[in-house]
Amino acid sequence: MKKVVKKIAILFCLVNLGMFTSSCEKFVEYQTQGSLVPKDVANYRYLLNNTSAYETGIILGDLASDDIALEDASQQTSLNFASYSYYKNTYTWQDDIFPLNTSYENDTDWNLMYARIFRTNTIIGELPSSTGTTSEKAKLRAEALVHRADAYLTLINQYAKPYSATSATDLGVPLLLTQTVSQQLDRANVETVYQQIISDLKQATPNLPLTQLYNTLPSKPSAYGLLSRTYLYMNNYALAEAYADSALALRSTLNNLAGMTDVTKHPKRISDPEILLSKIVTYGTSAYSPTAMRMSSDLVALFDANDQRYNFFTVPASRISSTYTGRYFYRELALGENRNIGPSVPEMMLIKAECQARTGQTAQAMNLVNTLRKNRVLATAFVPQEASSANDALVKVINERRREFCFRMLRWWDMRRLKNDPLFQKTITRTFNGVTYTLAPDSKRYVLPIAQYLIKLNPEIIPNP
Template structure:
């Protein structure tokens, strides 16, 4: 482990000080081991921060979340953890900046840092020693797929929803940094089309070069994980045929589902270890593991909206048992409908079989077979709901089946990562499914917006804008 971190430090210095892998900094830390062999560069892909991706705080803008306006709402329950200023700003659907000068937008910072590690591997692996050409191609492919996932998350946080009609001229994508130099200045935003072109090209180039089985664990990229990212990307931009094709390909690598009916509550008043839900590495649904920026995501920091709880069968749907509790540290909430989101385990917000089932089901409902969509939906629900009786598409039109799939998608990914946030943004393009989000803003007031509002695009961090004065800021 000590050797690995010396290599990681050296690689960061390479990225800081050069655009060519031959041009190292003249001052090197004592005992630092500079990466030379392909194995050295592959070891960079084990950097712990690369095992995380995506943001969790956008969940606070969705219709799943509820934050307290009146502390007395909890009755005798102890106070919930302090919510950061940025989270309150998001929840109140405020205009303007989200992060104050005293706060760091950790997601932007960590994601571009991860991209720099991937760029280092991509730039320097061609010159690395002790490598077969096959192994070299595998390592570069994995770095490209990892970079694509980072950019996919970024562009869905800091750019508006993709629209094919305007994507080629809409200069509101994120800056595309393609080489190992985190000190680049005067950055400019790419078009949305340029962002997605890079994402899709990186992924499709990488796919055939990746291993069928991730090694040494599912934190590393596999062919199924890459196909899953492609399915997610094509779903976001509305290419349902390709999303369906790649979701099916990902499911070929792993179609296992965890039976939630076998999960038990070990400590009803605890947090970590509250249930015997398997951790990421033991999760049978995992195809590609990526944890949230914070170890447990939104767990323990947000109450569920009444609207969210109303879509579950609380008596039989075991996701309620796993994800929500009606008390805080043993003190029941005064309101019978109040729940706090406490998963108590590291959630996988990478690629899972459950996501691929729902992606395939949605695409089948939109462009394929409603019977196949219902078959996929029933298989998932049978592993979530006790005493489940399968639904049938008989008598249901395509729109009704699609509604059922999208409702299940909300149940499955409630308050996890950016799932609901991204879904609301893409639904805003559909007049039939656009959702109005209403949040309390204090003093009995509320604010309501739909996800096509500019406030559903986060601002570029202020420090980034100061360093890059020619960069266009998002209007909120």
């Protein structure tokens, strides 16, 4: 038992959590200290208000997706440094993204999600014996359940196969539901993890408020949005649409980029009316040239000069480096803050549109796409899109998802779920330092590898092929 405690303690005590190994014991024993009264329900409110512990998400999916194309030799040379190994290895779909005995042998994405799960399990486990009203405790438990569900939805879409007919036997991720640090990290199957996500969100919904002061705090629209996203990735389009409707019934405001002349007037993430639950990537994109994200040619081709997402959130290469070419993603520099990867009003609209397209409701699907585009494309150039068939509408919806959510993690998840659909199937190639890499539709590299460091510490974790 002692050996297992040590292994899991190491899993959570990482530099990227602001803690070094020497502080592991204090962290895993996680007790309220100082002036706070032990077992007081207010303590858990403070814990859930710790934004950095619950808002920070993942990064690797953006680097693996076809949104990115790092084609300039000078940038590729810069990314050869050890400090960028995870960036290069993910971009080229390597079997091992975090090689052992290197400066980046541990997976920040994995560790952040399990640290969040550990925190939420602590809150869920301790709340029943805390002082406070039943309603107070129910609300806090609901918030913790939403954060836990989001973490598992993130993990299952990065380290396991896409949901399919074989999900009951496909390896998922370790499913930890209590605060103990003595559990084995055996991988639950994909179906079991998805059912836990749904259970957490459905348990949470009745006890969540309609609104919260900040977008970092879960609300009913947050839970509905995550349920809609979950069912979409389970290919359950009826329930994905139903929960998108539930979210939109409570929150449906769109920011009018089309009428915005100064992007600094764009609402901040914490109060942006479009965001149902704020989640951000691990490392924000910046103008720092080695890690700047060059847009792939097919992504650029989806935009035109009248699209304010293109005008506000992308820049020519010269803004990044005089030696670079093409177009670069620039959203965070434009807004001065990290990009949201959590559920949003536009996502709910496009999930609903996709579900309608899949059931032959072509006109309704295109109406939703055009409602969004009216708020994104300059009025002087806006022309409603039309679809000649349900399949044509579906392609237009997916293209709109790509424009709206570029470099916000959803593209990689979409690539995974759509890779076997003849409408979207393709083989991706990219060349890095003279070597060509290929990602075929049937490639096992659509499932990212679990870091060897984690498997070494926890040999019960079966690695991905």
